[in-house]
Amino acid sequence: xxxxxxxxxxxFLFMSEAPDLLxxxxxxxxxxxxxYALIALGFVLIFKASGVFNFAQGIMVVxxxxxxxxxxxxxxxxxxxxxxxxxxxxxxxIAVERIVLRPLVNQPDIILFMATFGLTYFLVxxxxxxxxxxxxxxxxxxxYLPQGTTELTLLGGPVRFQHLDIAAAVxxxxxxxxxAVFFSRTxxxxxxxxxxxxxxxxxxxxxSLNQIWVIVWFAAGIVALVAGIMWGARSGVSxxxxxxxLKALPxxxxxxxxSVPGAIIGGLIVGVGEKVGEFYWGPLVGGGIDTWLAxxxxxxxxxxxxxxxxxxxxxxxx
Amino acid sequence: MRPPLQPNRxxxxxxxxxxxxxxxxxxxxxxxxxxxxxxxxxxxxxIGPNGAGKTSMLNCIxxxxxxxxxxxxxxxxMRRKMRPHVAARGGIARTFQNVALFKSMSTLDNIMxxxxxxxxxxxxxxxxxxxxxxxxxxxxxxxxxxxIDFLQxxxxxxxxxxxxxxxxxxxxxxxxxxxxxxDLLLLDEPMAGMNLEEKEDMARFxxxxxxxxxxxxxxxxxxxxxVMDLSDRVVVLExxxxxxxxxxxxxxxxxxxxxxxxxxxH
Numbered sequence: 093x094x095x096x097x098x099x100x101x102x103x104f105l106f107m108s109e110a111p112d113l114l115x116x117x118x119x120x121x122x123x124x125x126x127x128y129a130l131i132a133l134g135f136v137l138i139f140k141a142s143g144v145f146n147f148a149q150g151i152m153v154v155x156x157x158x159x160x161x162x163x164x165x166x167x168x169x170x171x172x173x174x175x176x177x178x179x180x181x182x183x184x185x186i187a188v189e190r191i192v193l194r195p196l197v198n199q200p201d202i203i204l205f206m207a208t209f210g211l212t213y214f215l216v217x218x219x220x221x222x223x224x225x226x227x228x229x230x231x232x233x234x235x236y237l238p239q240g241t242t243e244l245t246l247l248g249g250p251v252r253f254q255h256l257d258i259a260a261a262v263x264x265x266x267x268x269x270x271x272a273v274f275f276s277r278t279x280x281x282x283x284x285x286x287x288x289x290x291x292x293x294x295x296x297x298x299x300s301l302n303q304i305w306v307i308v309w310f311a312a313g314i315v316a317l318v319a320g321i322m323w324g325a326r327s328g329v330s331x332x333x334x335x336x337x338l339k340a341l342p343x344x345x346x347x348x349x350x351s352v353p354g355a356i357i358g359g360l361i362v363g364v365g366e367k368v369g370e371f372y373w374g375p376l377v378g379g380g381i382d383t384w385l386a387x388x389x390x391x392x393x394x395x396x397x398x399x400x401x402x403x404x405x406x407x408x409x410x
Numbered sequence: 411m412r413p414p415l416q417p418n419r420x421x422x423x424x425x426x427x428x429x430x431x432x433x434x435x436x437x438x439x440x441x442x443x444x445x446x447x448x449x450x451x452x453x454x455x456x457i458g459p460n461g462a463g464k465t466s467m468l469n470c471i472x473x474x475x476x477x478x479x480x481x482x483x484x485x486x487x488m489r490r491k492m493r494p495h496v497a498a499r500g501g502i503a504r505t506f507q508n509v510a511l512f513k514s515m516s517t518l519d520n521i522m523x524x525x526x527x528x529x530x531x532x533x534x535x536x537x538x539x540x541x542x543x544x545x546x547x548x549x550x551x552x553x554x555x556x557x558i559d560f561l562q563x564x565x566x567x568x569x570x571x572x573x574x575x576x577x578x579x580x581x582x583x584x585x586x587x588x589x590x591x592x593d594l595l596l597l598d599e600p601m602a603g604m605n606l607e608e609k610e611d612m613a614r615f616x617x618x619x620x621x622x623x624x625x626x627x628x629x630x631x632x633x634x635x636x637v638m639d640l641s642d643r644v645v646v647l648e649x650x651x652x653x654x655x656x657x658x659x660x661x662x663x664x665x666x667x668x669x670x671x672x673x674x675x676h
Binding site: 279282283285286288289290292293294295296297298299300301 | 472474493494495498499503504506510511512513514515519522523524526527529586587589590
């Protein structure tokens with residue numbers, strides 16, 4: 093009985109007794125949720141347009157951040173380094189289209205998936221070769237990212253908002269909104285959705301698949317760069333950062349692999365779920381549950397809604 | 411029925427010429443040495459029994475397949491290894507046997523995608539919804555609305571096409587092809603799976619497109635009465651070879667065509 097009390101009553105009592113702590117936890121959850129959403133978005137973009145699950149998305153985040161910091165350390169001004177890094181991501185997109193996607197067109201999905209594994213190790217090697225393997229500090233100051241903390245008294249207690257977190261949430265929201273407008277309102281956005289629905293019909297109206305692939309890989313590269321800056325500013329730039337891509341998996345399972353709004357909602361659910369779970373239920377099992385809670389949530393979802401919140405329902409006639 | 415075009419040897423009149431085209435997949439010969447031409451402004455039918463290579467021929471013309479041998483000359487230019495989006499830019503539009511639409515998008519968006527090639531405004535301005543980009547979008551939208559009215563489908567403007575019945579999907583697909591303002595319109599069994607009324611509508615649309623806009627049409631069709639009514643000239647394929655070519659009357663009375671369609675006693 094004691095364990096049931098601790099699991100199902102005590103955490104909620106605690107929440108109602110200290111609503112300021114709950115608010116703090118929710119805020120932190122939302123911030124990491126937005127960043128998860130950003131990473132998941134990189135996957136969704138590429139998956140929608142080319143049906144490839146891009147395993148290299150995580151390393152693209154690290155590679156972009158590493159390039160940015162590396163250029164800065166070599167004496168390039170920060171904002172110029174940012175532009176150059178964007179250029180590098182464009183080159184990467186073109187190279188991937190030419191060297192990986194074009195020769196493998198019409199191959200089974202698993203082959204393209206394996207090719208992105210290869211890409212992952214290539215980028216790890218290239219990053220280490222050019223910029224070295226040691227962890228780096230994100231150049232948050234040089235990029236004018238705000239530092240410091242604002243403390244507000246809300247719901248009867250102090251709630252702390254790190255300025256960096258606010259900036260991260262705002263910038264990520266802007267990127268997500270821009271992508272949503274891009275998808276629904278522009279000619280290229282329409283073409284992207286068209287390609288996601290039918291390759292051959294898209295080709296027949298004059299859409300070049302190669303061009304579309306470069307665009308989505310570039311967009312995913314930019315999303316990776318932003319995610320890299322934000323995560324890097326929070327926890328440093330190192331190759332271990334690429335495991336955050338694995339955190340995007342439960343987000344994708346929740347949201348559906350093809351849905352932009354799904355990636356956002358899924359990211360928020362995972363971010364908030366993790367933080368709240370860790371803070372209120374973590375002590376019950378000795379802490380550290382944020383490393384696996386997201387996967388358990390995703391697993392439960394898979395049982396009831398395999399296509400995700402907004403994913404396309406697959407009904408097949410037999 | 412319209413009077414058939416007078417036979418005309420004037421080469422300037424040829425929009426597309428297929429010369430000695432062969433297509434092999436490994437050991438399978440889909441097409442063997444097929445030659446014919448499509449003249450400007452005509453409705454050209456390609457007929458033949460199942461597996462005769464009709465769709466393969468269409469796929470060669472718009473660049474989905476590359477002929478193993480022979481050549482295809484479009485608007486006087488020889489094309490080798492033509493890619494489909496390049497063919498589209500050159501003015502070739504098509505529909506598909508089993509309908510290839512963007513299922514999650516509305517009728518309007520599907521037909522708008524057909525305007526992709528005509529839209530020029532930079533994507534940055536589109537993103538900002540700025541002056542010229544808006545004007546362009548409005549102008550193209552007007553064309554799309556005209557097409558929707560022409561095809562009599564205004565009531566399904568906002569419906570995701572995946573939910574539409576088959577007959578209407580075929581009509582939306584035709585609309586998307588028309589939005590490209592093509593010089594050559596390829597229709598792969600435009601009336602397959604339709605009831606009589608839908609077939610009559612579709613036949614009317616094809617004739618109107620051909621007569622009002624002067625669009626050249628090449629179509630594959632199984633329904634012989636439709637083919638005979640619609641087309642100016644007919645080419646007949648069997649087992650990847652051309653067995654007849656001429657006006658509907660000539661083809662109808664050709665012994666080899668009758669054999670191919672009705673079977674022959676051995």
